Amino acid sequence: MERRDDVMEVRFINREDVDLVKRMNMYCFGLPEERVNWLAENVFSPENCIGAYEEGKLAASLYIFPFEIFLGERVVKMGGIANVATLPEHRRRGYASRMLIESLRIMRERGQIFSMLGPFSYEFYRRYGWELGFHKKKYTLHMEDMKKFGDPGWSFRPLGPDDIDSMNSVYESFIKHYHGGVRRNQDMWKRKFEEIKKFEKNFHCYGTEDQEHNLRGYIFFSIREEKFYVEELAYDSLRAKKALFYFIYLHDAQARQIIWRAPADDNTSLLLDDPGHKLEIQSGMMVRVVDAKSVLENYPFDPALKESFTMKIDDIYAPWNNAVFKVEVEDGRAKVEVLRSNVSADLRCSIQVFSQVAIGYIGLKEAVQLEKVKAPNKGKLDKIKRLFPAKVTYINDHF
Ligand SMILES: CC(C)(COP(=O)(O)OP(=O)(O)OC[C@H]1O[C@@H](n2cnc3c(N)ncnc32)[C@H](O)[C@@H]1OP(=O)(O)O)[C@@H](O)C(=O)NCCC(=O)NCCS
CATH class of the missing domain: 3.40.630.30 (Gcn5-related N-acetyltransferase (GNAT))
Structure with a gap:
């Protein structure tokens, strides 16, 4: 055309x-x-x-x-x-x-400074600078797997818009373990409940409370055709997670299987007597650095590291990123200066790879090992690698 x-x-x-x-x-x-x-x-x-x-x-x-x-x-x-x-x-x-x-x-x-999207095709968005930034562990568990999580002595109750504050505290304590999760405000929580009420059948939200009636975990779920779909599970401790598993088990008369897309580092398999269940890794959202200078300035560097380096990013669609950045890291923060794009740099990569490293989906070490980063000086590179370790990325907001 x-x-x-x-x-x-x-x-x-x-x-x-x-x-x-x-x-x-x-x-x-x-x-x-x-x-x-x-x-x-x-x-x-x-x-x-x-x-x-x-x-x-x-x-x-x-x-x-x-x-x-x-x-x-x-x-x-x-x-x-x-x-x-x-x-x-x-x-x-x-x-x-x-x-x-x-x-x-x-x-x-x-x-x-970042952008994210759920792609219909990774290839389509990759050419504009977005790259794979998230994956989830998809469990297919047997309801019987949950039997071992006995009654925790905590209570369960349905949650609604009146519980948003306590739910958000649990959510934040959970999501702060990860990179990329959305900070939700009151309006977003309210809309989530409204949308469920209006459009979702068999969709529920329950919470578990300790003896002092503090909310310690919650679950959004639906049950369809004897399958228990976990849409979101958040908890502030292992005990709360086990309590929610017991809550799931209370549905053994309604469902035989549990389907759950959990964060990539979830280790539930290690809690089960029989780890022989189906476990899939599913690729998820894409990420793009929109403003490389600000991302470097806001990146949570390890405060124990002090280092300076230069980095060339190739980005044809965002010319402000298509430059060499001089980065000085100290006390967990970076001072960043933009240099001309044609000076030589300690390392060079595409905006796609920088986006994956910046969100933490891959560490710089892995990016180098996959030959996605060019670095003429290996000694210098070893020092820079420590600045960008891999983190676990997780987002559960669908847009
Ligand atoms: C996907 C969609 C938005 C593309 O719109 P479009 O205006 O035709 O896209 P463009 O013409 O800008 O295409 C840009 C490039 O991608 C390619 N492209 C377009 N549609 C593509 C597709 N479905 N699959 C793979 N590549 C595609 C084009 O050939 C073009 O490549 P070129 O620059 O080498 O010629 C359109 O097909 C659409 O509305 N689809 C239905 C809704 C949808 O799925 N949206 C995506 C949600 S994540």
């Missing part, structure tokens, strides 16, 4: 175009009208939606969710790319491509 750069304009949508975007989302994602209307009223706002216009008519659209994510204890802004859609009569003309490139400029302006 012919590219239409001459007649195409990419910009924020007008309020009058909201109905068109709704129709586009119904068409491209097969979403029911009721859900699209609810999303438009409760979640979407035109100032986060960009469109590609052909001769003034909307041909494609893309949404940028304003999120904050945890990098361990640190919090940074992240633009969540969603609903990338081009009407079929306008496809393969570069509209999605132009919107993705424009989204980088917008996210940078808004201080969203």
Whole structure:
């Protein structure tokens, strides 16, 4: 198909175009009208939606969710790319491509230094700088596996919007073990409950409380066709996790199997008498560094390390990243200076690899071992490697 750069304009949508975007989302994602209307009223706002216009008519659209994510204890802004859609009569003309490139400029302006998305194709988004950044362990367990987790002496009760504060404390204590998890505010929790109530059948939320009535863990789940689907499990201790397993076991009359997509470091298999269950590793969301300088300045370096190095990043779609960065690390923080792109550097990698290293999906050591990083001086490289260890990434917000 012919590219239409001459007649195409990419910009924020007008309020009058909201109905068109709704129709586009119904068409491209097969979403029911009721859900699209609810999303438009409760979640979407035109100032986060960009469109590609052909001769003034909307041909494609893309949404940028304003999120904050945890990098361990640190919090940074992240633009969540969603609903990338081009009407079929306008496809393969570069509209999605132009919107993705424009989204980088917008996210940078808004201080969203990372971006994430759930891809329909890894290849499609990789060419614009996003790369695989998350995976989960998918367990298929037998209900009988849970039998050994006896009654913990704690209570269980359904949770709802009144419990958001205590749920969020449990969630935060859990999510801060990871890199990339979303910081949820009151509105996001409320919307989660509203959405479940309105659109999800057989979907429940229960919590477990200790003897002092403190919430120690919670579970979102659904039961369908004798399968118990764990949608989210968060707890503040092993005891709370075991209590939730016992809660699951109380459903042995309703379900035979448990399906659970757990964080990549979850070690439940080690707790079970029979570890012979099905365990799959599932690739998940992609990540992209939007603003390399700010990411380096906000990266949670080990405070015990003091080092300085230069790094060249190759990024054709975000020219502000396509440079050499001089980085001086001390007391857990980095001072970063941007140098010209044509000076030699201690290490060099693509924006995709830097994104994986920055979120912690792979450590610099592994990136080097996979020959994804070029470094002429091996002695220097060994010192720099220690600055970027692998972390466990985990996100359970779907957008
Ligand atoms: C995926 C989608 C947004 C692509 O839109 P588009 O405007 O046709 O994409 P572009 O023309 O900008 O394509 C950019 C490049 O990706 C390639 N591409 C386009 N669609 C592709 C696909 N489905 N699979 C693989 N590559 C694809 C194009 O050929 C082009 O490559 P080129 O620059 O080498 O020519 C569109 O097909 C769509 O709306 N699909 C349904 C909704 C959906 O699945 N969205 C993605 C949600 S994650």
